[in-house]
Amino acid sequence: MEGFCYYRPYFNPEFESLIEHINPPRVCIDNDTCKDCTLIKVDSANKHGILLEVVQILTDLDLLILKSYICSDGGWFMDVFHVTDQVGNKITDEALIQYIQKAICTKRSSKEVQVCPGREVRPRHVAMEHxxxxxxxxxxxxxxxxxxxxxxxxxxxxxxxxxxxxxxxxxxxxxxxxxxxxxxxxxxxxxxxxxxxxxxxxxxxxxxxxxxxxxxxxxATAQTHTERRLHQLMLTDEDYEPCSICGGSSGAGEGMELKRDKLNNNRMSCGCTQVSIDTCKEKGYSVVNIKCRDRPKLLFDTVCSLTDMQYMVFHAAISSNSSIAVQEYYVRRKDGCTLDSENERYRVRKCLTAAVDRRGTxxxxxxxxxxxxxxxxxxxxxxxxxxxxxxxxxxxxxxxxxxxxxxxxxxxxxxxxxxxxxxxxxxxxxxxxxxxxxxxxxxxxxxxxxxxxxxxxxxxxxxxxxxxxxxxxxxxxxx
Missing domain, CATH: 3.30.70.260 (ACT domain)
Known part of the structure; x- marks a missing residue:
């Protein structure tokens, strides 16, 4: 049945604020478990957009996210990021470690975390009065x-x-x-x-x-992250079109779901981004798979797009192998429904492909x-x-x-x-x-x-x- 809603979550802003106050986010930065990367473990009460907030903090520090495992079922958010700096080293700077912990555990608008000691945060924070x-x-x-x-x-x-x-x-x-x-x-x-x-x-x-x-x-008193705002502007502008080599920029055109396998070889030969959407009927999720060239800030771009399209990520696994990145998201719409209509799947594929390709200019x-x-x-x-x-x-x-x-x-x-x-x-x-x-x-x-x-x-x-x-x-x- 198209548009079937698996569940419709109850939302009360005052109750959500109380839960966050009672159970503030906890951040553990582990340099012992893995020999070639730092593990950043985050757990807190779940809310829409929290994954994007955490990824945004790490991305603005120019950290590379090699792998990530995400789980947010049952109203609780737990995530593990495998990160390095730009040259592949672990994160050992104590000032930077303290900044990450403080930034994730407090609101992004807090003045005390606007400047990272001894380090430039990109994109540069712009004063609210501009x-x-x-x-x-x-x-x-x-x-x-x-x-x-x-x-x-x-x-x-x-x-x-x-x-x-x-x-x-x-x-x-x-x-x-x-x-x-x-x-x-x-x-x-x-x-x-x-x-x-x-x-x-x-x-x-x-x-x-x-x-x-x-x-x-x-x-304004509040300001949207600059790069997130750019994604929003280009999404509204509909900056997508079919690839001239493989004939489809988002995995398949409308009404072409059955031809997806046939197009895979063409997409790999021209280097296009692959996006597919399946259904996990047992758990009531839509499964979004993305395969593309790996690059910095890739996770931010895809999570940003899903968040702004009002999809909630319940589980995810992200990894990169050589120059190829693979991302798998288990999502539902914010109203609890899955992506069952072909028109909606087609739109999501196009939007995610554009989000990946914009920064690959x-x-x-x-x-x-x-x-x-x-x-x-x-x-x-x-x-x-x-x-x-x-x-x-x-x-x-x-x-x-x-x-x-x-x-x-x-x-x-x-x-x-x-x-x-x-x-x-x-x-x-x-x-x-x-x-x-x-x-x-x-x-x-x-x-x-x-x-x-x-x-x-x-x-x-x-x-x-x-x-x-x-x-x-x-x-x-x-x-």
Whole structure:
């Protein structure tokens, strides 16, 4: 029977709060059981979203989750994570261990756990008073450059920014404050003017009927995790489409469940993410299986997607073997029902595949360090545009007078990044650029590294880049 509800849990917010107070989370960090990783054991009263909260804490510390075993039946949450740092070492720093314990055992909004001693937490925590610019657009070269240029003209200082692209769609969140005053922008008329100017720029890059959204959100008492918010924006934007190689990006198309096995070999050959959904009738669960290339933050991305689609994880087993990750989730909807209709399964497969693939954007990684100033993001992205490069993913942050950024850039022609390009960027920003020669996706044969020779740009691309630079100097449209 489609839509059968196995059970409908009773929910009382006051009772749940009381249970958490009586039985606060307990965290045990074990460095003795396994010789090659640290075990982080968590048990507490269960609530919707608790798994995501724990994974988010570990992910923000750049820890690698090699394996995980999750159980949350009977109103109690128990989880074991096998983790290492980025270079494969155990977690032995006492300050970091204390931070993990305190962060998991207290609410994420608590000020006392916002800063980890002697360590940078990524993505950088953004102060609650910053205005957030949220955009979902058609991915086009130079658009981020134009948007940041307009913000500079309007006297907005970019304190942090994160941008993703996937399947010809793009989303970004840019946190801004007032450059002259050095404080949040609170004037509603000015906020409306800024949004109107940005809307004009974005609309100029879109044809009639193309989806696009520009929204300024004022400071709030609570703030959604930046990367989770990006997942939400792109999910709402429906940034998924079939793979051109295997013919289906989520394991099977609607009404094609019987053809899933036939497509498996094709999906493995093109490196696509595999998602399948079965039913465990004995226990009343839907079983979601994900098989894909392993990478950092993979667990966060899938758990984030399941949580925001209002599915509860009761049991799970996550492991990685070489470069392949396998995840198995036993889930029900928040109302207690399983995923029995084909339409719902089809949607979940598509959404999970998109969640996995968004952060797997191909491109060459550039790390930039410079003195913070107004217009820095505009200058960096303009140089990228003039060099014929597109930004496929970016993360920018500021602390005191220092600005750091990680950019993934790509070029349709497969041209390498030359030393001349790096020198041009360093001169423009008066800072340091580090190029990571290793491609971000081993399957991408067109992604190249550093080239000692100057890049050869066509006359047309050079002329076009100069015209774009001139046009950007006219400033925002006056209404």
């Amino acid at each position: 205005v957030a610019l949220e955009m979902t657009v058609t991915d086009q070269p130079g658009l981020l450059s134009e948007v940041s240029a307009v913000l500079t003209e309007l006297g907005c200082h970019v304190s942090a920014a994160v941008a993703w692209t996937h399947n010809r769609r793009g989303a970004c969140i840019i946190y801004v404050d007032d450059h002259e005053m050095g404080r949040p922008i609170t004037d509603q008329k000015r906020l409306c003017h800024i949004q109107e100017q940005l809307q004009t720029v974005v609309e100029a890059h879109h044809k009639n009927g193309e989806k696009q959204c520009v929204k300024l959100t004022t400071p 191909q491109g060459l990684k550039l790390e930039i360090i410079a003195k913070d100033r107004i217009g820095l993001l505009s200058d960096v992205t303009r140089v990228f545009r003039e060099c014929g490069l597109s930004v496929t993913r970016a993360e920018v942050g500021t602390e005191n007078d220092k600005a750091t950024g990680t950019f993934y850039v790509a070029d349709a022609s497969g041209r390498k990044i030359s030393k001349d390009m790096v020198a041009a960027i360093e001169k423009e920003i008066d800072g340091k650029v580090v190029v990571h020669d290793k491609p971000t996706n081993k399957s991408d044969s067109n992604t190249r590294g550093m080239d000692d020779k100057p890049s050869l740009l066509s006359f047309g691309s050079l002329l076009w880049s100069r015209l774009e630079r001139i046009s950007s100097n006219f400033g925002p449209v006056r209404s």
